[in-house]
Amino acid sequence: MYSEFFKLCGFEAEEVEKESPRIDKAFKIAGIGVKDVERAEERVKKYFDTELFGVRQALKIWLRRLIDLVLAREEGKKIIVYPSWPPEPRVVSMVAMASENVFCETPEIVMDIVMGQIFGKLNPILEAAEEHGLPPGLGMCALNQARVGGIAKGIVPVPDITITTSFLCDQTPKTDELLYELYGVHNIFLDNCMDAAWEEPMESSPRCVSYFAAEIRKVVEEFEEATGVKLSEEELRDARVAYAKPVYVYQEIMGLMKKADPQPISQVDLGLLYWLIQAPERRSLQEGLGMANTFLRETKTRVDAGYAAVEKGAPKIAWFCHHATDPTVMHMVEDLGLAIPVTAVLWTPPWQRVKSQFTTFAERIADQTVRGGINRSTMGAVRLFQECCKEFNVDGFVYLYFFSCRPICLTALMSKKGVEDELGIPVLALEGDVWDTRDYSTEALRTRVETFAEMLRAAKATKIGQIM
Amino acid sequence: MQAGEELSTHLRTRVIELTKMKGQGHKIIGYTPGGYMPEELLYACGAMPVPVGLIRGGEHEPVLVAGAYLPRWLDTFCRAQIGYKVLREEALYDLIDLLVVPVTDNNIRAIADCWNFYTDTEVFRFGVPHSKTDNGFQYYLEGINLLKEKLEQLTGTEITESRLREAINLCNRERELLSELSLMRKFERPPLSGRDFIELNHASFLADKKVMVEALQSFRAELKQKEAPVPGWPRILLTGSTLAFGDYKIYDLIEGAGASVVIEEFAEGVRHFSEVVHTDGALMEALADRYFVRRVPPAWFRPARERLDYLVKLAKDFNVNGVIWYQLMYRDSYDIESYYFPDILRSETGLSMLKIESDYDVSEIGPFRTRVETFIETIK
Numbered sequence: 001m002y003s004e005f006f007k008l009c010g011f012e013a014e015e016v017e018k019e020s021p022r023i024d025k026a027f028k029i030a031g032i033g034v035k036d037v038e039r040a041e042e043r044v045k046k047y048f049d050t051e052l053f054g055v056r057q058a059l060k061i062w063l064r065r066l067i068d069l070v071l072a073r074e075e076g077k078k079i080i081v082y083p084s085w086p087p088e089p090r091v092v093s094m095v096a097m098a099s100e101n102v103f104c105e106t107p108e109i110v111m112d113i114v115m116g117q118i119f120g121k122l123n124p125i126l127e128a129a130e131e132h133g134l135p136p137g138l139g140m141c142a143l144n145q146a147r148v149g150g151i152a153k154g155i156v157p158v159p160d161i162t163i164t165t166s167f168l169c170d171q172t173p174k175t176d177e178l179l180y181e182l183y184g185v186h187n188i189f190l191d192n193c194m195d196a197a198w199e200e201p202m203e204s205s206p207r208c209v210s211y212f213a214a215e216i217r218k219v220v221e222e223f224e225e226a227t228g229v230k231l232s233e234e235e236l237r238d239a240r241v242a243y244a245k246p247v248y249v250y251q252e253i254m255g256l257m258k259k260a261d262p263q264p265i266s267q268v269d270l271g272l273l274y275w276l277i278q279a280p281e282r283r284s285l286q287e288g289l290g291m292a293n294t295f296l297r298e299t300k301t302r303v304d305a306g307y308a309a310v311e312k313g314a315p316k317i318a319w320f321c322h323h324a325t326d327p328t329v330m331h332m333v334e335d336l337g338l339a340i341p342v343t344a345v346l347w348t349p350p351w352q353r354v355k356s357q358f359t360t361f362a363e364r365i366a367d368q369t370v371r372g373g374i375n376r377s378t379m380g381a382v383r384l385f386q387e388c389c390k391e392f393n394v395d396g397f398v399y400l401y402f403f404s405c406r407p408i409c410l411t412a413l414m415s416k417k418g419v420e421d422e423l424g425i426p427v428l429a430l431e432g433d434v435w436d437t438r439d440y441s442t443e444a445l446r447t448r449v450e451t452f453a454e455m456l457r458a459a460k461a462t463k464i465g466q467i468m
Numbered sequence: 469m470q471a472g473e474e475l476s477t478h479l480r481t482r483v484i485e486l487t488k489m490k491g492q493g494h495k496i497i498g499y500t501p502g503g504y505m506p507e508e509l510l511y512a513c514g515a516m517p518v519p520v521g522l523i524r525g526g527e528h529e530p531v532l533v534a535g536a537y538l539p540r541w542l543d544t545f546c547r548a549q550i551g552y553k554v555l556r557e558e559a560l561y562d563l564i565d566l567l568v569v570p571v572t573d574n575n576i577r578a579i580a581d582c583w584n585f586y587t588d589t590e591v592f593r594f595g596v597p598h599s600k601t602d603n604g605f606q607y608y609l610e611g612i613n614l615l616k617e618k619l620e621q622l623t624g625t626e627i628t629e630s631r632l633r634e635a636i637n638l639c640n641r642e643r644e645l646l647s648e649l650s651l652m653r654k655f656e657r658p659p660l661s662g663r664d665f666i667e668l669n670h671a672s673f674l675a676d677k678k679v680m681v682e683a684l685q686s687f688r689a690e691l692k693q694k695e696a697p698v699p700g701w702p703r704i705l706l707t708g709s710t711l712a713f714g715d716y717k718i719y720d721l722i723e724g725a726g727a728s729v730v731i732e733e734f735a736e737g738v739r740h741f742s743e744v745v746h747t748d749g750a751l752m753e754a755l756a757d758r759y760f761v762r763r764v765p766p767a768w769f770r771p772a773r774e775r776l777d778y779l780v781k782l783a784k785d786f787n788v789n790g791v792i793w794y795q796l797m798y799r800d801s802y803d804i805e806s807y808y809f810p811d812i813l814r815s816e817t818g819l820s821m822l823k824i825e826s827d828y829d830v831s832e833i834g835p836f837r838t839r840v841e842t843f844i845e846t847i848k
Contacts, residue, residue: 193595
């Protein structure tokens, strides 16, 4: 029932045959039937550029991640750890690489990408969470709902441990407490305080680094105590490097996107890579670099060939964040003739590219985390977006904020004003969601983006006219 | 009551008094609620504290106005503080020289960020760790030491050991008196209503501390002689996210339905006065010990089970018949707790709980009344 679909997603025929017992089992548990596979095949053909080998490789990794996740307990993984979103990816990487016995995965992202983007059947999972402590109508994050709903529906195994950052988002650690109350899951919290002074330069405060580093060490100790798995400094360093390499490659791709006209590749395709980097696990850490390099190579080839995913000369915008569940929104924007060279939230600003002066492993991670962006402060986010728009020389910025995310809502209107005042470019603040398609309509968003696109085109034409 | 009239007069003229003091060079320090701001430091440097947020709450217009500055998906009370500031309706907010924000969660951070971004007010932040660990204690202690330095620099007054001790003793005295008055509601026939007590408790955030202590002493004396009224029944424990000054509709509804609020578990309720600062060691450590370690944590702590256990204890100690959970919209930590707490409450005490969420909207009152009356009927 699924051979063609899996081939479309980068599997070889022999691989499908070999994997079929696992696929059958996992699909049965996840409630994926023949019709779902047919729909997924149509969706993949419609929304992703499967001519790109990188895209097929990414789809393959994502499907495997779903299967691994669903079967983790059944296949005898002794310790299941969920680093709840938003994670500290370097800490997650070291846990993911700690031991073959440890299965470390971010289930909500797997649910979003695979059950959402690929199969288009995330809503029943979110509805299950709404009956288990994350009710509708109260601005509950659909990412947390995907984690709880996946468990409530029996698709995602109950974990032994959750590891949660406890500063940017308040709802995520609280959701993990809910998992403790419902299922007795051991919660480990990685704390920090977002108290950077407003106008402080984008350097990390030693006090904050020291606290966060101590928390990282505490998490390592607590993890070791709870699991009996030891994490050596060397392994930790290796995991950090394994995480960093695809990030560098992604930054290189963004470098190509910055200079390219026309835009060579859709952001919907790049999103598959983006989320793999944002939610690392063992398979992604082992295979992700190769896939990222494929994306880079193919992007270069397309730039050289003048391939146009978006028409040449299109106004350029920075977009806030990749959609995790819904490919239609970013496609709609690109179809309206807006080039998106960058999604601002994963772009690394110059002050974060500076090598850390701290010496220990934990301090270096802490330093990199608190030095800028939304992990630092609202002003850190404003500065990041200003710098990003400047560096990519965009004509506008679209900040689509997720209505159920407090820290993202908090920075939305201040970022709009901050970028408009500093750079004199228009910013469109859109209320929507990247985790839950029930909260907005792409067609309703189209009306607003269309007007914005017309305005940018007119402004660009005027600018060119003035220069000539 | 004589004490009540004197205190009312003091509160009515407080803005004028503070304006005069500001003219004479006193610094007016605003701070956000939540209970992590050691007031003692402000008194010890001769500054006057103005608790932003406790001044006003419960009105819808500021919440609407805040929508131009902040999306609606943050806590109602925090959005209201941005609205009040922008509307310039609250004279006390305009007196503030420095806003101190113990950064707890994103909702409180929103107040700091919006005041920073949209107004000229200077804001000082210090982080409150989310777990009671040794690291957390050290971080909090460093934070209040930085605050001490900032206040000394702003006011030009050194916070000496003796000044700090004097301020601690004064604040402790106020806590003891509030605690004593609150405990009177353990009696079968409480001598004061829940609404009277919470107004008194809120007044303690605004009034001059010495005036307040004198007023509380008078209240205590008067209440000891007072013949207690026929008890309201059933007895209610009121808990939730924030109980702002002026946001009393929930009291009116409960008391109007024939029940009595006998204890309030809020940062603006029992957590405000439940622990004193010990003065037998280093004083800054003693402040951190009282405000961070011994204080019952709110819902955004990780984990926050301590508060839920405390709620169960209060329910038993005050012999309540039901719990009403009054929270503001989009305070998600409380929302999530409100899902599993009823089971804990029922298994430990056999009691039921009603949850109500407010967005400070006048149209809420009708549906709230129906729900409160029904709940009270079911637990009678």
